[in-house]
Amino acid sequence: MDRRQFxxxxxxxxxxxxxLAQAQSKSVTYVGWSQDEAASKPTLTAxxxxxxxxxxxxxxxxxxxxxxxxxxxxxxxxxxxxxLDVVQLTERWLPQFATTGRMLDMNQVFGKATLxxxxxxxxxxxxxxxGKQLGVPWTAASIGMVANAKVMSDAGVTAPPQTIDAFLSAxxxxxxxxxxxVPYALMTKNNNSLSxxxxxxxxxxxxxxxxxxxxxxxxxAAGVRALTFMxxxxxxxxxxxxxxxPDARRMYAQNQTGFYxxxxxxxxFARNNSGKGTAFDSNVIAMATPVxxxxxxxxxxxxxxxxxxxxxxxxxPNAQSPQAxxxxxxxxxxxxxxQYFKEQGLFPVVGSALADLxxxxxxxxxxxxxxxxxxxxxxxxPNSADLTxxxxxxxxxxxxxxxxxxxxxxxxxxxxxxKIAELPxx
Numbered sequence: 227m228d229r230r231q232f233x234x235x236x237x238x239x240x241x242x243x244x245x246l247a248q249a250q251s252k253s254v255t256y257v258g259w260s261q262d263e264a265a266s267k268p269t270l271t272a273x274x275x276x277x278x279x280x281x282x283x284x285x286x287x288x289x290x291x292x293x294x295x296x297x298x299x300x301x302x303x304x305x306x307x308x309x310l311d312v313v314q315l316t317e318r319w320l321p322q323f324a325t326t327g328r329m330l331d332m333n334q335v336f337g338k339a340t341l342x343x344x345x346x347x348x349x350x351x352x353x354x355x356x357g358k359q360l361g362v363p364w365t366a367a368s369i370g371m372v373a374n375a376k377v378m379s380d381a382g383v384t385a386p387p388q389t390i391d392a393f394l395s396a397x398x399x400x401x402x403x404x405x406x407x408v409p410y411a412l413m414t415k416n417n418n419s420l421s422x423x424x425x426x427x428x429x430x431x432x433x434x435x436x437x438x439x440x441x442x443x444x445x446x447a448a449g450v451r452a453l454t455f456m457x458x459x460x461x462x463x464x465x466x467x468x469x470x471x472p473d474a475r476r477m478y479a480q481n482q483t484g485f486y487x488x489x490x491x492x493x494x495f496a497r498n499n500s501g502k503g504t505a506f507d508s509n510v511i512a513m514a515t516p517v518x519x520x521x522x523x524x525x526x527x528x529x530x531x532x533x534x535x536x537x538x539x540x541x542x543p544n545a546q547s548p549q550a551x552x553x554x555x556x557x558x559x560x561x562x563x564x565q566y567f568k569e570q571g572l573f574p575v576v577g578s579a580l581a582d583l584x585x586x587x588x589x590x591x592x593x594x595x596x597x598x599x600x601x602x603x604x605x606x607x608p609n610s611a612d613l614t615x616x617x618x619x620x621x622x623x624x625x626x627x628x629x630x631x632x633x634x635x636x637x638x639x640x641x642x643x644x645k646i647a648e649l650p651x652x
Contacts, residue, residue, distance in 0.1 A: 253285040254548045257300060258314030260531070262290035269569045273562055277555045284548040297322065304328060310536050311549040314364070317530045318605040320355040330535040332359040336545045336554075344558050348597045349575050352530040361532030364557045365572040367490045367592055368526035368599035369422050373511040377484040380404060386513035390430075390455070393485075393516040397464040400484045411474035411486035412456065412465035414625055417618025419471050422527040423487060424621050425603060428452040429525040430515055435603040435617075435642070442646065445639030453631040457624045467625065475499055479506065485513075489529050490592055494571035512592040526599040531572075533557055609645055616641045 261270040278286055287309065291299045297319060303310045304326060315323065323329055332341065332353065341350060345363060353361030373386045381399040397409035413419040428434065433448030443449075459465035469477075474486040479499030488495070493510045500506040514524035533553045535543065543550050556562060563574035564582065573589060574580055583589040604613045620638035623629040629637065 252283060252548060253287065253309070254311045254552050255287045255289060255309035256312045256314075256552065257289045257291070257296075257303065257310060259291055259293045259296050260314060261288060262292070266570050269566060273556060273565070276562070277552055280555070281548060281551060286552070301326075304536065312552055313534050313536065315361060315532045315534050317352045317361070317528055317532060318602050320353070320360055320532070321606045323534070324355050324358075324360060326536075328536045328538075329358075329360045330537045330542055332362050332535070334542050335535065335547075335550050336362075340545065344577060345575050346577060352528060353532045353534075361534040362553050362557050363575045364531045364533050365490075365566065366530035366575050366596070367573045368596040369426070369487055369489055369529050370526040370592055370595050370599075371485055371487050371513050371515050372478070372492045373513050374478055374481060374484050375509045375511050376481050377404065377407060378511075381484070383484075386511055387516050388514070389520060390516045390518055394464070396484065397459070398462075401463060406482070408466045408469070408477060408483045409464045409485070410459060411469050411477050411483040412459055413471065413474070413487070414460065414465065414467050414469045415622065416470045417614050420618040420621050421604060421614050422602070424452065424456070424617060425600075426487070426515060426525055426527050427456060429600055430522075431455070431518060436606075440606075440646070442639050442642045444642065445636055449635045449639075450632050453621065453624050453635055456621070457631050460625050461627075481509070487527075490573050490589075491571050493588055507588075510588060512588045512595070514591075514595040523598045524595055526595055528596075528599040528601045607646065608649060612645050613642055616645065 256274075260266045261274070274286060274288055278284070296314075300310065300313055300315075300323070302308075320329075338359070341359065341362070349363050349366050350359060352363045352366045353359055377400060378384075378386070378396065381396065381403045383396045383399055387393040387396045400407055400409040413423040425435065428444070428449060431448045431452040433444065433446050433452060435442065435444045437443045456465070460467060471488065474483065475488065475492070475495045476499050477483040478486055478492075479496045486492075493507060496506050496510050497503050515526055517524055533556060535549060535553075537543075545551075545554075558576055560574075560576050560579045560582075563576050563579040566572050567574050567579070567583070567589075573593060574583070580589075580593060604610045604617070607613055616638060620629070620634040620641070623637075624631045624634040
């Protein structure tokens with residue numbers, strides 16, 4: 227759902243009398259998507275059953291929608307006063323749902339000190355928006371980079387490159403030794419896939435889409451450098467046209483690419499797509515995004531699942547409420563966090579669970595790199611879908627040779643400014 231439609235759809239929520247459960251209700255309605263996905267259903271069903279056993283006097287109702295339908299259905303439930311106690315969201319949706327005025331500050335529910343005792347501030351930031359802790363991270367990391375150890379080794383590359391110059395050298399070595407491979411499976415189609423990729427490289431080169439006041443800043447020297455870098459990869463045959471995330475995952479598992487960007491589930495995808503299971507793990511190396519200069523901060527695109535509460539403007543549930551205990555059961559129980567990781571590959575957020583995984587280089591490297599991940603800049607705008615389309619169209623126009631990177635960046639900036647100018651003044 228476009229955020230502009232979202233805001234229009236949600237208008238009037240604050241004046242509708244609510245039929246939601248009372249703050250300390252003995253029933254909990256949970257709405258999410260992961261429990262309806264085939265891979266994670268058994269794991270989450272077991273966790274939900276565990277909560278029911280621990281809280282025998284609480285009735286837990288689980289409602290599921292496909293990921294792509296979550297936003298609209300959560301808003302429908304808000305408007306029609308259907309039960310909505312705990313909700314699974316992504317960090318990208320926080321700006322949209324915050325406009326309803328119904329999201330609860332988790333610091334008021336659990337206490338800031340209590341949250342920070344279990345989850346580090348670097349991870350808690352994934353659930354922050356405008357100074358409020360609107361969600362408790364359930365799993366958090368980034369869309370980051372993975373390297374294929376076999377492809378690198380066959381090219382004579384001994385370690386993941388840390389700088390862009392070293393990255394280019396590695397890509398050229400792969401192209402020279404394995405001409406059938408695509409050295410870097412850069413996203414080159416699908417606007418929703420292109421946006422995280424372009425933003426990551428834009429940040430790497432020191433640019434941004436917007437400044438702190440919301441002014442469009444993509445039309446800059448850094449913007450041109452980032453798009454020129456991406457376009458040159460395609461032109462030189464170090465990346466390829468018509469690649470989307472599912473394509474990159476298959477290529478990676480077949481040792482047909484040396485590098486690509488994905489969420490932490492990349493290792494799980496590689497296990498499945500290779501047909502080798504955990505035997506393929508030795509090929510999967512998490513790495514930080516290469517930087518322009520040694521000492522620069524590696525950038526990545528923030529990625530997380532959050533557990534959130536919606537209120538009525540009346541009493542705020544406390545940490546002993548059934549809904550708060552449900553969130554704790556999923557996101558702050560080390561045993562459940564480790565089970566989720568072992569069975570689904572989703573990184574834990576609790577400090578003790580992360581400490582137990584310190585010897586897993588894949589997890590520790592990725593988690594360290596994710597600390598400097600930045601949130602999708604477009605997600606803060608009501609017309610985020612329009613802005614994503616503009617970004618994707620202009621990036622593709624440069625990659626396809628229809629425009630120079632300079633012309634594409636200039637057009638991107640002008641089109642974004644015009645689209646933002648269409649928004650009603652607040």
